[in-house]
Amino acid sequence: MLVLENVDALYGKSHVLHGVSIEVRAGEVVGLLGRNGVGKTTTLKAIMGMVRRTSGRITFDGRDLAGVPPHGLAGLGIAWVPEERRIFRLLTVLENLRTGLDRPGIAPARREQLLEKVYSYFPILRERRSQGGGTLSGGEQQMLAIARAMMLEPKIILLDEPTEGLMPRMVAQIQEIVHALHRDGVAILLVEQNVPLTLDAAGRVYIMEKGAVRHHASAAELRADQRVIHEYLGV
Ligand SMILES: Nc1ncnc2c1ncn2[C@@H]1O[C@H](COP(=O)(O)OP(=O)(O)OP(=O)(O)O)[C@@H](O)[C@H]1O
Ligand SMILES: [Mg+2]
Numbered sequence: 001m002l003v004l005e006n007v008d009a010l011y012g013k014s015h016v017l018h019g020v021s022i023e024v025r026a027g028e029v030v031g032l033l034g035r036n037g038v039g040k041t042t043t044l045k046a047i048m049g050m051v052r053r054t055s056g057r058i059t060f061d062g063r064d065l066a067g068v069p070p071h072g073l074a075g076l077g078i079a080w081v082p083e084e085r086r087i088f089r090l091l092t093v094l095e096n097l098r099t100g101l102d103r104p105g106i107a108p109a110r111r112e113q114l115l116e117k118v119y120s121y122f123p124i125l126r127e128r129r130s131q132g133g134g135t136l137s138g139g140e141q142q143m144l145a146i147a148r149a150m151m152l153e154p155k156i157i158l159l160d161e162p163t164e165g166l167m168p169r170m171v172a173q174i175q176e177i178v179h180a181l182h183r184d185g186v187a188i189l190l191v192e193q194n195v196p197l198t199l200d201a202a203g204r205v206y207i208m209e210k211g212a213v214r215h216h217a218s219a220a221e222l223r224a225d226q227r228v229i230h231e232y233l234g235v
Pocket of ligand 1: 011014016034035036037038039040041042043083
């Protein structure tokens with residue numbers, strides 16, 4: 001469904017991605033692991049058309065994404081939950097969720113259904129629906145960011161380090177949500193530094209180092225033999 005072939009990307013003159021090839025099939029959870037600064041976020045930004053690319057191809061359902069503007073990507077079924085979460089702090093939880101519904105051709109009844117579905121995934125967001133986004137805890141803000149992405153009814157969610165900085169209880173809840181999305185048939189490209197979570201949630205895993213994919217294996221293989229993980233992640 002989502003295919004990156006030999007993607008090179010730059011920030012100004014600084015060459016960050018070197019021939020990155022990654023594939024995510026429909027309904028698949030794929031992990032992208034690597035230490036700080038190896039190019040994980042840049043890979044997601046390349047998909048979103050937010051960095052300059054010099055070579056390679058990115059396609060979604062066979063369609064070349066070059067030249068598709070970021071808002072067009074949502075229409076194709078690609079949702080992005082950035083590292084820094086970017087919820088609207090001054091809007092209420094419900095208003096934040098409604099921004100995900102702000103698109104043409106969606107019937108009012110469907111909007112209500114989607115809200116109910118998201119609240120069933122995240123009961124805490126129902127409780128907090130009238131609160132300002134900025135008053136939520138870090139974990140709740142992460143939930144809101146994922147919930148808002150779900151309102152787009154995406155085929156794939158690009159999740160950038162969703163558990164970073166969260167307490168263990170919240171990490172477990174995010175892990176549950178990833179499983180639930182998977183059961184619902186939503187594909188996920190999961191960028192993480194949490195190795196156990198990634199090996200639990202993903203079917204296949206890519207490991208990056210210095211702007212390139214160095215290793216690709218099934219999560220089962222990596223669980224059975226963690227040497228590559230030690231080598232590239234030092235954990
Ligand atoms: N806006 C930018 N301008 C210039 N260089 C950047 C920019 N953003 C990131 N970089 C550089 O690109 C490289 C890859 O960064 P990237 O954010 O993709 O790493 P990452 O794997 O997501 O790391 P982290 O785990 O810390 O989030 C790093 O060397 C970083 O310093
Ligand atoms: Mg990053």
